[in-house]
Amino acid sequence: xxxxxxxxxxxxLFAQMDRALIAxxxxxxxxxxxxxxxxxxxxxxxxxxxxxxxxxxxDLEDARIQAAAIGVSHQIVQTREIENPNYTSNPVNRCYFxxxxxHDTLKPLALxxxxxxxxxxxxADDLSDYRPGIQAAKERGARSPLAEVGVTKAEVREISKFxxxxxxxxxxxPCLSSRFPYGEEITIAKLQRVGRAERYLRQQGLKQxxxxxxGETAQIELPPEQIQEFVLTTDLPTLVDAFRHFGFLYVTLDxxxxxxxxxxRVLAATTASVVGPL
Numbered sequence: 001x002x003x004x005x006x007x008x009x010x011x012x013l014f015a016q017m018d019r020a021l022i023a024x025x026x027x028x029x030x031x032x033x034x035x036x037x038x039x040x041x042x043x044x045x046x047x048x049x050x051x052x053x054x055x056x057x058x059d060l061e062d063a064r065i066q067a068a069a070i071g072v073s074h075q076i077v078q079t080r081e082i083e084n085p086n087y088t089s090n091p092v093n094r095c096y097f098x099x100x101x102x103h104d105t106l107k108p109l110a111l112x113x114x115x116x117x118x119x120x121x122x123x124a125d126d127l128s129d130y131r132p133g134i135q136a137a138k139e140r141g142a143r144s145p146l147a148e149v150g151v152t153k154a155e156v157r158e159i160s161k162f163x164x165x166x167x168x169x170x171x172x173x174p175c176l177s178s179r180f181p182y183g184e185e186i187t188i189a190k191l192q193r194v195g196r197a198e199r200y201l202r203q204q205g206l207k208q209x210x211x212x213x214x215g216e217t218a219q220i221e222l223p224p225e226q227i228q229e230f231v232l233t234t235d236l237p238t239l240v241d242a243f244r245h246f247g248f249l250y251v252t253l254d255x256x257x258x259x260x261x262x263x264x265r266v267l268a269a270t271t272a273s274v275v276g277p278l
Contacts, residue, residue, distance in 0.1 A: 023050075028157065055175060094132075118143070124149075125153045176191045181212075
């Protein structure tokens, strides 16, 4: 099926919904869903972004800018997953508790405002990855138009480019809690130091980066092809001083480079302690 055919199917899907509230993070997937929903439904589409300590302020600002460019109505709600010990203890199904909090917030809002559907940006490739948050969303009746139509991660970018969305090549930016190995407690202070460290690297012109927080160590991940240039051109002592100022004691560079979902490797090697449903 071509991307044009999939786009037509998405239009049909939203036309059948009549009114929809979109769980909108500002990432490439949910932004495409917002764009298509708005094109079909107009003011019967509402984008809602959850603000929490795991969302960088600049990502929230991007969400606002993108929603304004599309023209869709946009609301900000507060979520409090950071107050849930099942979340902050960082079990392997941490995302289940995050998405539970999100959809327990969005579903009542949708009912209150007269939106019969809550939809998200889950795509077809997400279904084959370890994503416990998808279960939480399904349990609360959320729908995933991209996954339903079979739109892959690559096709999300293709369709976004086809629709002339200027952020079609925006790097993936999952929540900051994804920077911590399972079992390491998540706190607001730790989220903030990771956020400051990643902001610092982006200000140096780097885009696709991660700063993993492993105890008191910052582990920098870059695309493999950028590692050598980074080492040769970066003022490393200045970088280390900056990261120590952010709260890290040690700074390392992952020589393998950035790999999406790298922290999930431990799931295949060990049996982690899980709180609640998988």
